[in-house]
Structure formats: C-alpha cells, structure tokens
Amino acid sequence: MKSVLFDVDGVFLSEERCFDVSALTVYELLMDQMYLGLKPDIDLSLLKNEDIARIRSDIFVNDEVLKKLKSLGLNSNWDMLYIVFSLHFIQILKELSSNEVEKILQYQQISGNLLQEIGQLIKFDDQIDYPLPLKFLEHVESGKSNIFTRLQDYARNELNTNQVSFFEFKSPLWQLTQSIYQEWYLGSALFKDVEGYEPYKDNKSGFIHHEILLRPIKEIQHLLNDLQDSGYQIAIATGRPRTETLVPFESLNLLSYFDEMNIVTASGVLKSETMFPEYKPLGKPNPFSYIATLNGNKEEEYFKYITHQNNIVKKEEVFIVGDSLADLLSAKKIGATFIGTLTGLKGENAKKELENNGADYIVNHVGNIRDILL
Numbered sequence: 001m002k003s004v005l006f007d008v009d010g011v012f013l014s015e016e017r018c019f020d021v022s023a024l025t026v027y028e029l030l031m032d033q034m035y036l037g038l039k040p041d042i043d044l045s046l047l048k049n050e051d052i053a054r055i056r057s058d059i060f061v062n063d064e065v066l067k068k069l070k071s072l073g074l075n076s077n078w079d080m081l082y083i084v085f086s087l088h089f090i091q092i093l094k095e096l097s098s099n100e101v102e103k104i105l106q107y108q109q110i111s112g113n114l115l116q117e118i119g120q121l122i123k124f125d126d127q128i129d130y131p132l133p134l135k136f137l138e139h140v141e142s143g144k145s146n147i148f149t150r151l152q153d154y155a156r157n158e159l160n161t162n163q164v165s166f167f168e169f170k171s172p173l174w175q176l177t178q179s180i181y182q183e184w185y186l187g188s189a190l191f192k193d194v195e196g197y198e199p200y201k202d203n204k205s206g207f208i209h210h211e212i213l214l215r216p217i218k219e220i221q222h223l224l225n226d227l228q229d230s231g232y233q234i235a236i237a238t239g240r241p242r243t244e245t246l247v248p249f250e251s252l253n254l255l256s257y258f259d260e261m262n263i264v265t266a267s268g269v270l271k272s273e274t275m276f277p278e279y280k281p282l283g284k285p286n287p288f289s290y291i292a293t294l295n296g297n298k299e300e301e302y303f304k305y306i307t308h309q310n311n312i313v314k315k316e317e318v319f320i321v322g323d324s325l326a327d328l329l330s331a332k333k334i335g336a337t338f339i340g341t342l343t344g345l346k347g348e349n350a351k352k353e354l355e356n357n358g359a360d361y362i363v364n365h366v367g368n369i370r371d372i373l374l
Contacts (some may be wrong), residue, residue: 010323010344075326235262285329
C-alpha cells in the first residue's frame, strides 16, 4: 500500500500561534516577576495582538532567529525557545560572582522560584541583546545534537565553568521552559488536565482554540478523502504534542480521516526518549516519528523504529509532505519521496533551501499534492 505521511505545522495549520507562544514564553521567563523579573514593559495579563507582535518581533528579531534555527534542522518550538532563552540566561548569569554561578549550576532541579531568586540577586541594567542568538548560530553546524553541544560549549566558555548540565537537551531547565510554553498554548484550565499538575498561573486562556488553517477546510477534506479512495494510507508525524494535535484536528473535523495508530506526535517522541535515552534526540530530523506513523505507533516496536532507519522504504511507495528541512532530511534518511510545501515560516523563500537539499517536489500548498499523487 502506498502511504502519505503528513507534517502538520506549515502543511495543514499555520505555525503563527506556536511562534507567538514561543516568544511569549521567553519574554515571560525573562521579564515576569515570577521568574527573572528584569524590565517588563508589557503587562502579560492584559495582552493585545499588537503586544504579542512586538514581543515576537523583539525576541526572534523579526523571525530571523526562527528561520535560522529551522535552516539548521531544529523543528521543535520547545527546543527553539529553549535555545534562545538559554543564551540570554547565560548572559544574565555573568552578572553574578563565579561562586554564585557555580552554586546555581549545581542545582538538580530548576523552578520558577529559583529563577526569581536569581533575578533578585542581579542588577541587570543592560538591554537584552536580542540579536545574540543570531550571532551564536553563525558558528553552529546543522543538526539538533550539534546545536545543543554548541550551547553547552558556549555556557562553558562564557561562564568559565564545567558545570553545564543546565543546558543539556531535556535538562530541568528545558523542562521548565517547555511547561511554560504548554501553559500559554493550552491555557491554565486545560494545562492541568493534560499535564497533570497545577499551572504556574491561573489566568491564561490559551491559544489552542485559535489555530489558523492554511487551506479551506473543504479542500483539505476532499483531498484526504480522495487519497483514501485511491488506496493511500494517510498518517501524521508532527512536532506538536498529542493534545495540541488532536484538539484542533477534531474541532476542524479532520481527525476522523486518520487512524489513531497513524498519528505520532511529540508526546510519542518523548516516550521513546524516556524508554531509550541513549538514542535521544529522536525528534525531527531523526525520522523516528515518520517510521512510527508509517508502521503503527506501537511502543513494543520503538526500538526497531529507532535502530533501523536507513533506506527502509520504496521511494515510489512512501511520500512525506512537510515544509521544513527537518522533514526533508527525515525523508532522505528512510528513502521516501519528499514533497515540500511553501506555507511554512519562510514561505516562498523556502524553495531554494529545499531545492538545494534535494526535494523531489515543491508545491505552493498542500492542495497541490493531488497533481502529483492523484
């Protein structure tokens, strides 16, 4: 059976809300009195659309930071915001004495209270150097592991320390930043249901019900229906967590087109990394999620999906539809045909990057794949 494996963001749904939430997370951690409490000039409890736009423009330098991270193969919003926050956090720690820094970096757990205590220790009179991540990324090789390794090297050099576990992938600091993102995206009420513990703040309404569809709903429904009628298996592999995938798809009447076993999300990736930590990171561009959604999201098969990845499918039988270099690299790894959409962060500007990296097809939007597959 032929299969079409879809990414979600930049294919079906706009990433705009996810990028907004990423920026709000970094801003809150830097500025809010519950965390580092530097120099807040926007009241996060009274956010307007123009406030969100301004925060995102500052944090990600008119999205140039996001574009650069995606060009380097980093696809997860959790990871991208963590890299950006960590770089600023390292600069803030430089305001402390070496003894104070060493003491902080020895903590095994990191909470909002600890960040608040750090904020009370420092006198940070400088402006945040928002372009700093761009300067950092100029000297980083592509690949998620390379980016995280370089972050630890940066911390080691800037702070003159060998205590850099704070800045590892999935460190307690990563977990904290991920939780704040979830709180913003899900909203305080849904956060408790999904994450299983109390939110840090109880006044966030969430962005999950304000997703932006990239094509008319009827067009997408007809496409999925026609693919199934033509004998294709359709599946999803996304960097979104499970709830953030299922809720919008259900509200848009798209969920019923997909078998539950053929939906693999960041939640599945986290599970696989917990089961086999020696193989992490397993998010894209690692093709684990695409292999799992193709063959069925079965935990008992995770080890096989992790360790058997090279050229495992027939190119004419498996098609991956995505918007990013990470999706393309996943397709090349397993031997699938890649169809790139120009509806992601970079829009038309992604075409050259996808062409240079060997995309098999490039289309303006997901609706155009019917010209290739049907």
